[in-house]
Ligand SMILES: NC(=O)c1ccc[n+]([C@@H]2O[C@H](COP(=O)([O-])OP(=O)(O)OC[C@H]3O[C@@H](n4cnc5c(N)ncnc54)[C@H](O)[C@@H]3O)[C@@H](O)[C@H]2O)c1
């Protein structure tokens with residue numbers, strides 16, 4: 001853990017550095033995997049399943065029998081929880097549908113936008129250190145609301161060559177049947193290039209470790225991606241109204257994801273910091289994944305700030321995936337938040353509820369990308385097409401503007417496409 005007291009704004013960018021792996025080693029490794037999958041297809045996928053997941057696979061596809069068995073085997077209380085989470089995610093994402101708005105920009109010139117689903121989408125579900133079946137809902141629910149025709153899902157197999165029952169159950173709830181036992185950078189490459197078994201898609205979604213995230217970034221010239229969503233992060237802003245036990249629990253919740261997760265506490269109160277550090281040690285010792293969390297805590301940041309205004313400004317510089325406001329919150333303060341993936345307000349809004357069931361999406365930009373990217377939403381699964389329709393009057397009303405601009409750009413043919421119609425209208429009268 002690194003601690004800072006009243007750092008100057010000049011120091012903030014260096015404090016905000018993420019513990020990302022050295023990209024000089026990760027890019028060549030991922031490039032080699034992509035090249036191999038593009039050239040050797042399924043054979044390369046099976047080779048990497050053996051190398052990274054420790055399993056020799058005969059078949060990459062999950063069979064209907066495996067899906068049906070998972071649906072039968074799933075624990076009833078887990079089934080109920082998944083159904084409630086799905087319901088909330090469905091409600092929130094359905095509310096993001098937008099009505100078509102037709103605008104007459106000039107008399108007789110009407111413009112509007114219509115949405116169409118992206119036809120083929122690929123969902124990556126992390127499974128290296130934990131089978132994140134919640135991510136199936138976060139991606140599968142909006143994909144099915146949008147009406148994507150082909151939904152492909154890739155996830156790493158476990159040591160027995162199986163996919164976790166809850167992943168298969170959640171997928172079946174979203175109507176996803178094309179499921180493949182492929183993880184890591186090789187899964188992203190397979191969905192970008194296609195193999196004999198795995199279809200190529202138009203857009204790839206989903207979080208993952210740094211290999212997955214770098215593969216998505218490299219393949220962006222071949223296929224669309226949702227965003228760079230890598231190792232989990234949280235930044236908590238705590239004032240004296242915060243509960244140190246809650247803050248510690250929230251920091252540990254993200255720290256347990258992976259050794260490269262990053263957690264940051266920014267507080268205006270030295271006592272709250274002290275008590276939170278004590279609570280972290282107490283709670284950490286009780287966690288099954290304490291080794292992972294402890295490693296992640298090594299690159300945690302604890303920052304004492306003079307006031308909440310500076311704390312928010314620091315958070316905007318960090319651009320956290322998740323921001324928890326364990327402080328007195330007003331609407332004016334919320335307006336000061338410019339960069340964050342998802343925000344949790346007050347002592348009773350733990351980040352875990354957004355991970356699973358409040359309804360918001362947990363696939364969010366990490367590593368500072370919240371400066372420019374939004375988390376996954378219904379919109380991520382659509383293309384937006386603009387339309388315009390002009391009457392003859394409309395064309396006359398706008399003609400001079402277009403011909404003047406076209407001719408000033410030296411593009412006479414553009415101008416003529418308008419003028420030929422004007423002559424036609426004149427003749428017809
Ligand atoms: N940003 C978000 O929205 C979000 C959401 C959920 C999870 N996450 C993050 O997703 C990540 C999940 O990571 P994970 O590792 O558990 O699962 P993962 O499925 O992303 O990665 C596992 C795969 O990584 C590959 N791999 C492992 N070691 C490798 C190596 N040395 N070289 C090349 N490839 C290798 C293997 O193919 C393996 O199947 C965590 O970091 C978690 O914090 C982020």
Ligand SMILES: N[C@H](CO)Cc1c[nH]c[nH+]1
Nearest residue numbers: 132134135232233355362
């Ligand atoms: N916190 C993760 C996003 O960074 C999402 C997740 C899934 N399961 C639990 N948590």
Ligand SMILES: [Zn+2]
Nearest residue numbers: 232253254355
């Ligand atoms: Zn989480």
